Amino acid sequence: MAVTLEKGSESLSGGNGAQPLHFYRTIPPVPDLGRSVRVVGEVENVDMNQSPHPRNGRGELGKALFNLQHNTISKDPFIRVSAPNHFADRRHFLTNVVNQASKGQTNSRRVEVTDAEAMTRHIKAVAKHMGADIVSIAPAHPNIMYAGNRYVQDGTAEDAHEADTPEDLVRKFPYLIFVTTAWPYETLQAHRHHIGDSSYHVSQMKGNMILKAIEGYVKELGYTALRGVANPQGTALASGVGELGRNGLVISEKFGARVHMPDPIMTDLPLVPDKPIDIGVSDFCGVCRKCAVTCPTNSITFADKEKEKAPLSRDVSGFGEYNGIEKFKINWLTCYKLRPYTHEYWSSCLTCAAICPFTKPDKWWHTAAISWLKSTPIPARPLVVKTLKAIDDKFWGTIKQKRVQWLGYDSGIKPGEQACTVAGCTADHGAASKPVAGDVGYYFPLKENTNRFVKRD
């Protein structure tokens, strides 16, 4: 074994004395987040207590949303074990178990790291061994850190660094480990349906478990692992997981938009950070508007990046500067407010992720298309994008309507109707059951139904 163990000093657990190997000499004024997101002004760190879920928890978004998130038991048995806040018994939701487990101590016998590159390869191999689909390392930067109280799922951070400012944390813990899982492609096709929920929630629970295991492993190596400190999207952009799309989602090279953005691990473990990537998302989103067309709540902007760039306020969508950052921004409020109207049919919308041309199975033709776009010089890219989008429209359609069957669920059954379409089932399901034919999936609600209550700006 090539690892040498040395007794750590008292200061290790406090984090004041130990210096990571590749320490920032100076923190750069702005982080490099790639081409899709630019820091152009003063960034005020986001207080997670002002983000949608905590605001809803305080009842600030109205009764309907509060009751959905806090007083609603799902009628669907699988949603009751996989979706946050719709369980009948909270002990049945694995993420509760993982997030509420008491926190382990940092090992006082630290594994000394002499080769940060070897440790980086090791942490990536560890994450892959545990089943992660993407793992990357970001250099920490104050602009991608949260402000205010830490957003830790069990409500308490309980460590020596709770009172630290973002700058303090970045100096002490220069790296962010970003680990995530991808949503299975086939079940995602049934978005706005319980089948699509399973795609999202199963991979999310698995990702949370993997992150908790890696957090524990970093502590066992003898280094600090902090959660609830960094913005996951900022971390993903800085570490080259993907680029930010028109739909407000980080779009990855292998999986498109079907990746989770879970809470990264901030650490002083010596690592070598990755760099942002350019897979042509900002060129593609400048032309393609498939997510904006299909969004049931019109929360995604149609804005032209060049001609309609404008400063944005909190509750609007558009392209331009918001909180010092220039990007495509969605209207989170209208996106969020659809939920109470649909929870009998689904709990996670996923329309913009499913329709995105980048969201494809991880196959050679997908890799080939991205390589073509990547290797084209930027000024020539709009032509490639138009070609690729035409191919996408022709073969994958402008609306996702594929019929999917999974675990006895069938998106070929119209919302509100009852049918048993399981092959060979001889069980008696009563008189309401009707035969289902065709290859069309029905996804609630249809866009024409939502246009009534969320008008486009």
Place this chain on the structure above:
Amino acid sequence: MKLGPITLPWGGGDSHKNDPYWDFFINTPPVDLENSAVEMMRRAPEGNVFPTKSELHTPEITSSHVKELGLYLGADVIGIARLEAGGDHDYPYGVITLVKADYDTREANGIGGQVPTQNALYVTFVLSAWMRELGYRATAVEDPDAEKLAAAANLGTLNAKGRLVTPQFGPRVHVGRVIRTDLPLAADG
């Protein structure tokens, strides 16, 4: 196995031999068990059975759904055995989850060596919780006879040492907790 730029899909063996920290990951047990996700899931209490039973299809189809969900959650092989009547419980069926194990989970006690245990616990936790939410009793337990049950469900055979050998992975397999349930199923084998 690598032949210049071409990677062949066989051979290779342990691809971590250039990783100086891999042995620590696989074999060094955690100093603080609170750092182990396996321990968190192992100690988690089970919830209540949902008061209303869900409408089911036939036992054969329910079995196929249990297996479909188990595989979706990440099990590599899943089977259903009929349990002997009597003893310390009155559950008619046991669901057995197998996960491919690169390292023997009885010997490799590091966080890495226990990854198959972690994956199997993830499957049995969610699957048994789902069965309780369907309105049926289900409990995931460490069963000393799990390998015999796996053989009884035709998932493999027992070798001279009494260890399960599967056609897919040979002996490199971890047998997860057995989910005992009264959900109407159809046993394999």
